[in-house]
Amino acid sequence: MRRLALALPFVLIPAPLVAEDFPLTSAVSAVTLYPQGATVTRAVPYDIPAGRHRLILTDLPASTPLHAVRVGVTGATLGGVTTRADFVPPRSAEKGAALAAAEAEVTRLEDALRSAEADIAAIRLEAEAAHARIAFFERLGATELPPGTDIAALAGTIGAGTLEALRAAHAAEQRADTADRGLKDLREALTRARQALAALVPEDEVRAFLAVDLWSDVPASGDLSVSYTIAEAGWMPVYDLRLDRAAGRLEIERGAFVTQDTGENWAGVAVTLSSVRPSERTAPGEVWPDLRRIVDPGQVMPRSGAAPMAEADMARGGFELAAAPAPKVEAVAQADALAVNYAYPDPVDIAAGADRVRLALGALTAPAEIFVRAVPLWDSNGFVAASFTNESGEVILPTGEAMFHLDGRFVGRQDLALIPAGGEAELAFGPVEGLRLSRVVTRSEGDRGVIRKANEWAETVRIRAENLTAEPWSVRLTDRVPYSEQEDLKITWTADPPPAGTDLDDRRGVLEWHFDLAPGAVQEVGVTQRMTWPEGKVLQ
Incomplete structure (x- = not known):
């Protein structure tokens, strides 16, 4: 993320630049992942002069649940928050340095591979020409000869020409095969470069829009934080259970597989894993009165087996669901009577729809x-x-x-x-x-x-x-x-x-x-x- 000075031209909104509008770019800075779902936080630094101003983000994913967005500001007074899902002003087409370098590397390797394959194709043309000469000599040997032809001399010419052509074709094919095998490293490098580019390419989908009003009596600096809960991410516990019979000890090495499919890549994100399951029921069931009656024979009606649905059941979920070992970076567990949170100490990169990142959560031992x-x-x-x-x-x-x-x-x-x-x-x-x-x-x-x-x-x-x-x-x-x-x-x-x-x-x-x-x-x-x-x- 970056700060944009007031003097920068405002290209992110269609309206003319006004002094109180500050366009900002954001990125995911912290995530709390649940077994299904996540709370995402984007923190954006800002600088404003004294007065009433507006901070504008146009790079929220289109899937952002705008109704669930919560905004906080440090360093100034927060005013109204405006969100928009349609008619969002275009984002800047500026590319990051890492993306530009990855594209350049793919282009360089593609050009090198095309050039090398063209050279190989030229060598194979030599082999084709030699095979054409062989075919000519074969046809010449099968042609009816006029009387008086020196057959021995002609046979010698055909044999020598055929042998020369065979040797030329063989040599050309060997050179072409050797050159093609030499391209193995180049092709593998290109595959890796394309994979690296795919992990960096930003999504080109429509984005959501958020504008935040704030004011300060003096020039102010601070952070704008935007948080919301999504369903397109989560984590799965993974365990290695090791039983030592001689020691009578069980060790449970804990880990987590983390995935996200939000449409944007997460880079350098602070990750917390929570055992809370907001996608499941958050309220107890309701006991309803059981009215019984007697009726005349023939008037018996079937009793409904289902009680009225409680409001808590209708709204439950919170979002829509469809040698000595080497040191490890491990999350630190924080437990209370309701849940366990694991705070991972290092920033984490997770590509959307691609990565399945495993994080270590430490080990438990028990007799x-x-x-x-x-x-x-x-x-x-x-x-x-x-x-x-x-x-x-x-x-x-x-x-x-x-x-x-x-x-x-x-x-x-x-x-x-x-x-x-x-x-x-x-x-x-x-x-x-x-x-x-x-x-x-x-x-x-x-x-x-x-x-x-x-x-x-x-x-x-x-x-x-x-x-x-x-x-x-x-x-x-x-x-x-x-x-x-x-x-x-x-x-x-x-x-x-x-x-x-x-x-x-x-x-x-x-x-x-x-x-x-x-x-x-x-x-x-x-x-x-x-x-x-x-x-x-x-x-x-």
Whole structure:
């Protein structure tokens, strides 16, 4: 951004220059990014003499939500703010030095490549001429000769001419191929130069217009700040989770992928990442009265299943949605009871619609309880798991960009659910192929007694866990038994050995056994379950 002196000709508005009008150019200076959306701030320095004046910006993106623009001024008194989306005065066509240099470099490389390719084309013409001579000699050899022709002499001439032409064509083709291979570096340089230019080219779309009235009794200097909230930007958390079994420690290296598609490139922007989600609901639901009535048969009308929409629901969202490691530049986290903000210490460049910038947010560490999670109902082997408590004071946000590492080895990518500060979580770090699981079911169904009074269903489950690895494992085995919420459906079950816990994580009928499994050892679990219900009913 730059200051424009009062003496500069005012070319940004169609009206004649007046002393109180100051055209300013702006650029994005700071951004607070949310998981979806962003608050953008443009700070523009100004100098004005004493009196009442007007600062004018004509370079806001056309997509700027003018109704949501907030303006602040330091150094003078702020007056009215005027915005305009149509009939915006043209912007200056002046190019920045970086853009001009990038265009010049692309032009230079294009000219050099065209010249070199023209030289190669000239060499290939020599090869074509030599092939034409070869064709002439071939036709001459096939021509009917007049009587008395010295065939031997003619054959020698054709052979010598053909050989010379073949050698000339071969030499020309070799020179052309060598020259073409020599253009590899030039072509790659041109590709890089075009990419660099594409990242610098300013958008040529229509812009929005903003004029700010302000006054001061004395000459004043200060900053004009313009801020607004947009939906065309955001950030996604990315995590590298590293489990060290020997140390019993889990490290979560945090990062963020930052993108924006506002139509203008951001250069040297101060970035803050916020865990606040203004694109989601910001107010609780409403409880409405439930009026019930009785009516005569035939007058029954369907009840509406939806309550009236609260104003907060209609307006929710805020915007429209469619070796030792090398030192890192990392954002500094600032947390409170409602959200976490990460202030990145260095300015950031983000090209519109192109860049996906990754920023480091630092690492969290926590002691972890490590075991094998065994689920023979679905799996034939166990999985390494770690449970931990998030005592960092920061929320671990949900993401689809979580990479899991076990003892320094990458094991896979998984979705990660939200883990609140103080919350407990269990994470999986890949299979233990040598811890084999089997589950055999024996089932019977039928009637009891001579007089049918009840139906019966019985099942016996035999579970086997075998450790084929060379190290011991602590195992948590999970299975289930059916449960009922009806008095007439009677369910009983027994287990040998008894489970360490039932209704795991408030899931009815889910059982868990804890045991240690030495190398080569086998653990068996048996579960017997029985259900009975009255005749005439069907089990589901």
